């Protein structure tokens with residue numbers, strides 16, 4: 001049970017790290033190349049700890065690389081939100097705000113887990129994610145309350161990611177922290193940021209889901225093809 | 240206000256005493272211009288260099304290597320930041336310098352106009368390109384211009400870390416499967432001569448660069464000639480290639496007892512000049528990528544500026 005939970009949280013972090021890595025050397029300014037690489041690195045570190053632990057719990061001898069590189073998309077357990085293409089900077093920041101605010105509430109509670117390993121991972125990650133949330137907050141404010149164009153793009157970015165919000169809070173069998181309990185504090189934080197930025201939470205009626213059961217978007221297959229091809233081309237090799 | 244001659248004398252007194260020129264000190268206009276050009280070219284090299292390596296972040300063959308590579312490319316962005324900041328102390332903004340880069344009016348290291356075709360190229364860049372950069376840059380930590388010298392101290396520490404990581408990545412390949420070892424040798428075959436060309440044209444002969452070196456040495460900007468640095472790099476790198484078990488693609492490479500140095504075949508300087516002029520495998524691609532990133536980000540930078548202005552208004 002718990003191995004599936006660690007795997008799901010690890011996949012979230014891994015896939016988002018992969019997406020954020022795409023910004024490196026193409027960010028709007030050099031400071032953002034540094035910041036987005038930094039956030040990607042934090043997430044990758046979280047993913048490595050969580051996947052390693054998931055492999056240990058599973059007890060089938062799979063390490064972080066076996067789990068990252070040798071599963072197909074139907075075996076990935078990340079939420080759909082993290083696998084969406086990066087889009088423009090506004091889409092990326094919309095996702096960052098939504099996801100970092102969720103991850104912050106999650107890790108903040110997971111610190112108290114009776115599982116020492118998960119508690120330790122969360123204790124380290126919560127500080128990192130606090131910064132991720134702040135970084136996204138600053139950008140949503142700037143873009144929401146910047147120019148007409150940035151406001152329009154930021155609103156469109158929120159529209160893009162909003163159908164994927166509910167999935168974050170769906171029940172998860174064997175979760176140490178009940179996802180549903182995160183919704184209220186998440187709402188309070190994100191709602192306040194959007195209000196200050198002069199943005200409305202999109203009134204979407206759409207709810208995309210399935211990631212936790214391995215039912216993904218078409219995008220994940222391409223992401224994995226790129227991420228996994230070299231590793232898989234040399235089975236058994238050490239890097 | 241001191242006269243021109245007195246100010247120049249004060250400048251050279253600092254140079255001759257091996258002191259540091261600081262932004263507020265008087266300096267000859269030609270000194271300032273030379274430094275701006277050199278620091279800008281160095282800064283541009285850091286940020287263009289993010290592309291060939293960034294090319295492998297998504298495909299890195301293990302999560303550990305992915306993390307190392309991400310951190311390295313992030314360091315290079317940081318180097319760009321320090322260097323643009325050093326240039327700003329000479330009165331030019333980052334925006335101005337980027338505009339010159341985008342308009343092809345300033346250059347970056349020609350090495351980054353070669354493609355990274357395999358994973359081993361990431362290791363080869365760390366080992367050879369960061370290695371050559373260190374050889375070039377360690378003397379710059381004693382450069383006469385204070386802000387540049389101080390930026391180089393920090394940068395060199397990170398570059399030497401990158402060099403060791405690149406070496407270690409290649410060592411893992413050469414101790415791996417036959418396919419991995421072949422990949423490492425192929426990378427060395429392609430990167431060796433472009434790395435030697437990183438030290439610039441030779442100091443003597445037909446292809447020698449005209450006069451820059453001498454003037455820069457007088458000003459304490461340059462401490463060694465191109466050929467001295469190239470030799471130092473070869474002498475340092477050959478023993479490392481032996482540890483790796485890789486063959487440097489130079490049949491005439493051998494130890495010269497008399498000179499106490501390795502003899503080696505120089506790089507093809509005609510090729511270097513062609514690549515500098517824009518005719519390299521990736522010149523067009525690298526610049527187009529950079530310009531596209533800049534243009535795609537324009538609305539974001541405008542929004543940030545508009546937001547900052549609004550906040551200032553409220554505060555005022």
Ligand SMILES: [Fe+2]
Nearest residue numbers: 285314315318
């Ligand atoms: Fe660098």
Ligand SMILES: [Fe+2]
Nearest residue numbers: 369397398401
């Ligand atoms: Fe470097």
